[in-house]
Amino acid sequence: MREMIIIIISAILVENFVLTKFLGICPFLGVSNNMSSAIGMSGAVIFVMTIASGVTWLVNEYLLVRFRLEYLQTIAFILVIAALVQFVEIVLRKISPPLYKSLGIYLPLITTNCAVLGVSLLNIEREYTFAKSLVFGCGAGIGFSLALLLFSSIREKLETCDIPKALRGLPITLIAAGLVSMAFFGFQGLFAK
Amino acid sequence: MSVEMLIPIAIIGGLGLFFGVGLSFASKKFEVQVDERIKLIRETLPGANCAACGYTGCDAFAEAVAEGKAKADGCPVGGAGVAREIRKIMGTGTEEGGSPGEKDRKKEEEGQTARVLCGGTYDTCKAKYKYEGIEDCDAATALYGGPSACNYGCVGLGTCVRACPFGGIVVENGLARVLESKCKGCGLCVKACPKNIIKLVPRYSKHTVLCSSHDRGLVVRQLCDVGCIACLRCVRICTVGAISMDDQLAVVNPQLCMNCGECVKVCPTSTIKQL
Numbered sequence: 146m147r148e149m150i151i152i153i154i155s156a157i158l159v160e161n162f163v164l165t166k167f168l169g170i171c172p173f174l175g176v177s178n179n180m181s182s183a184i185g186m187s188g189a190v191i192f193v194m195t196i197a198s199g200v201t202w203l204v205n206e207y208l209l210v211r212f213r214l215e216y217l218q219t220i221a222f223i224l225v226i227a228a229l230v231q232f233v234e235i236v237l238r239k240i241s242p243p244l245y246k247s248l249g250i251y252l253p254l255i256t257t258n259c260a261v262l263g264v265s266l267l268n269i270e271r272e273y274t275f276a277k278s279l280v281f282g283c284g285a286g287i288g289f290s291l292a293l294l295l296f297s298s299i300r301e302k303l304e305t306c307d308i309p310k311a312l313r314g315l316p317i318t319l320i321a322a323g324l325v326s327m328a329f330f331g332f333q334g335l336f337a338k
Numbered sequence: 339m340s341v342e343m344l345i346p347i348a349i350i351g352g353l354g355l356f357f358g359v360g361l362s363f364a365s366k367k368f369e370v371q372v373d374e375r376i377k378l379i380r381e382t383l384p385g386a387n388c389a390a391c392g393y394t395g396c397d398a399f400a401e402a403v404a405e406g407k408a409k410a411d412g413c414p415v416g417g418a419g420v421a422r423e424i425r426k427i428m429g430t431g432t433e434e435g436g437s438p439g440e441k442d443r444k445k446e447e448e449g450q451t452a453r454v455l456c457g458g459t460y461d462t463c464k465a466k467y468k469y470e471g472i473e474d475c476d477a478a479t480a481l482y483g484g485p486s487a488c489n490y491g492c493v494g495l496g497t498c499v500r501a502c503p504f505g506g507i508v509v510e511n512g513l514a515r516v517l518e519s520k521c522k523g524c525g526l527c528v529k530a531c532p533k534n535i536i537k538l539v540p541r542y543s544k545h546t547v548l549c550s551s552h553d554r555g556l557v558v559r560q561l562c563d564v565g566c567i568a569c570l571r572c573v574r575i576c577t578v579g580a581i582s583m584d585d586q587l588a589v590v591n592p593q594l595c596m597n598c599g600e601c602v603k604v605c606p607t608s609t610i611k612q613l
Binding site: 204208209212214217220221224225227228231232235236238239242 | 345346349350353354357358360361364365368369370
């Protein structure tokens with residue numbers, strides 16, 4: 146149990162996928178400009194990451210490892226992730242059209258969100274068990290959401306600031322992202338080995 | 339050996355098949371009722387995705403029309419024909435414009451085309467200075483009104499070419515020319531031109547004064563070989579009164595023009611051209 150808590154906290158803070166591993170920057174910058182779509186995106190990413198961790202673990206363990214096809218990991222995982230994202234998209238379109246609209250292109254882009262693939266591959270690399278994979282996936286998703294929500298609130302504040310003309314838009318966003326990332330580096334060594 | 343190759347194929351293929359079937363099942367189960375009119379309207383539209391209507395593309399425009407946010411005649415590329423089809427789909431009838439005669443309707447349906455109202459190439463129009471800078475009409479125009487001696491003339495650096503989503507404009511010898519077979523009449527070049535010399539004209543209009551200069555005839559003569567010098571010969575020869583003078587510049591009214599071509603013959607500077 147203690148190990149699970151360590152995994153989830155380190156996935157959220159110490160190994161935050163966006164801010165310390167720099168994975169999934171595209172949706173991070175794309176959807177963080179307002180809070181409501183950031184919340185929607187967070188939900189979608191947590192869901193996809195958790196399920197993807199589980200399914201890819203199963204696929205790896207019972208199909209790839211058994212037949213010694215580990216070299217097919219990347220392609221098989223991408224297939225799983227793509228199918229999952231499609232599924233989320235179909236469901237979301239049915240149950241929440243406004244959210245579906247506000248996520249727009251970023252929802253299908255989770256498919257190519259390297260953070261999701263990163264979680265799946267890290268699970269295998271670290272030889273996590275099924276339960277640990279799920280927890281790590283969920284934690285990574287929460288970490289992504291935390292970064293996204295923190296950052297979208299920063300960006301909403303930035304909108305009203307008097308920013309030098311040359312830095313308006315993406316430049317100031319990237320600078321702010323760098324600063325937030327530095328803050329997160331402070332968590333390094335929280336769980337000393 | 340062959341089994342070793344077949345297993346990965348079977349596994350990846352099987353996974354794909356499994357997810358494919360699962361997804362198609364899910365899409366049936368979670369099917370969303372889309373407004374059928376959106377699809378019908380989308381099919382009516384030209385599908386150029388040029389965004390000249392103000393929406394991101396034809397899909398967005400179709401949606402906006404179906405929701406009543408956009409007008410049926412909002413597509414400049416489709417013109418009156420498409421607008422009528424859309425009204426039919428929306429069930430709003432043909433209330434706009436009364437009942438135009440069959441001939442007018444035919445004319446309308448041909449749509450519009452952009453035309454560069456300038457004839458000044460490097461050969462025919464003098465230069466003010468030699469421009470060596472960014473290849474952009476806006477940038478050049480900011481510098482003393484552009485390198486062309488004529489303040490109304492085409493800069494010829496291709497800002498309109500880059501604005502055109504259809505590749506319908508070429509710059510030849512310092513003068514932009516619209517390829518009317520490719521032009522869809524979206525009007526993006528009209529907005530892009532810093533000199534405001536590109537205009538949308540009805541496609542049936544064949545005779546145009548290819549000049550935009552409001553300078554006095556004497557000045558035009560000095561600067562350009564093919565500019566309108568406001569000699570009024572075309573105005574006098576035109577039997578239907580389709581040509582009028584607008585501040586030292588002859589203008590053909592396409593609605594009245596009979597395409598007889600008399601004005602082309604009398605124009606001393608060959609400014610009026612039959613296209």
